[in-house]
Amino acid sequence: MIFTNSTMTGGTHGIFQSSLLESTLSGHLWDCLVCSVDNSGSTPVYTPIEVDNGVAVKVGTETGNGLQERYATIAGVKDKVGITGSPALVKDAFTRGQADETNFYHKAGQLAKVYEVRGDEFDYDVFGVGLHQFTDASQANVKLGAYVILDGNGKYVAQAAKPTASNYGFIGKVHSIQTGLYYSVVRIAVIQNVDNNT
Numbered sequence: 001m002i003f004t005n006s007t008m009t010g011g012t013h014g015i016f017q018s019s020l021l022e023s024t025l026s027g028h029l030w031d032c033l034v035c036s037v038d039n040s041g042s043t044p045v046y047t048p049i050e051v052d053n054g055v056a057v058k059v060g061t062e063t064g065n066g067l068q069e070r071y072a073t074i075a076g077v078k079d080k081v082g083i084t085g086s087p088a089l090v091k092d093a094f095t096r097g098q099a100d101e102t103n104f105y106h107k108a109g110q111l112a113k114v115y116e117v118r119g120d121e122f123d124y125d126v127f128g129v130g131l132h133q134f135t136d137a138s139q140a141n142v143k144l145g146a147y148v149i150l151d152g153n154g155k156y157v158a159q160a161a162k163p164t165a166s167n168y169g170f171i172g173k174v175h176s177i178q179t180g181l182y183y184s185v186v187r188i189a190v191i192q193n194v195d196n197n198t
Contacts (some may be wrong), residue, residue, distance in 0.1 A: 013104055015129060057072040079123045119190040147161065
């Protein structure tokens with residue numbers, strides 16, 4: 001089963017395919033309030049932000065609202081990640097074009113479904129995001145077998161060189177590319193997903 005969903009207000013928003021994820025059968029699927037966080041005081045201050053589907057986030061502590069609701073922040077380059085992927089339902093759409101998944105995003109304060117992704121070089125999870133969710137400078141590198149890392153600002157980076165495992169939490173490889181009429185979906189095989197912040 002493949003779910004395709006729809007990087008901030010205006011323009012084309014992110015998409016997500018849960019192509020081959022263990023979390024669709026078992027594993028974790030969280031309800032996350034994606035926020036920026038200010039840790040300068042004695043108590044963290046969480047400020048909800050807008051986020052697209054297909055964005056890598058760092059899943060944090062429980063919010064205290066509901067059984068599995070947690071805070072999440074945009075993942076840094078060394079973080080273990082989950083991927084946002086809510087059903088793309090544009091409730092205020094008047095036309096089919098407005099209802100397209102690329103017009104969907106999580107408004108600030110709206111919960112996002114976040115999928116756990118399992119990293120294993122030989123038995124990996126696979127998920128898909130839009131080509132436009134890669135940094136502009138790296139889109140030309142999106143080819144079968146290219147490595148995928150995070151830029152720390154909500155985008156993916158494709159590169160030919162194998163990244164040093166200890167420098168990154170998330171490392172993927174381009175598994176396949178689905179070319180479409182309006183946008184292309186890049187499927188990413190997760191070969192590493194660990195917390196490398198220590």
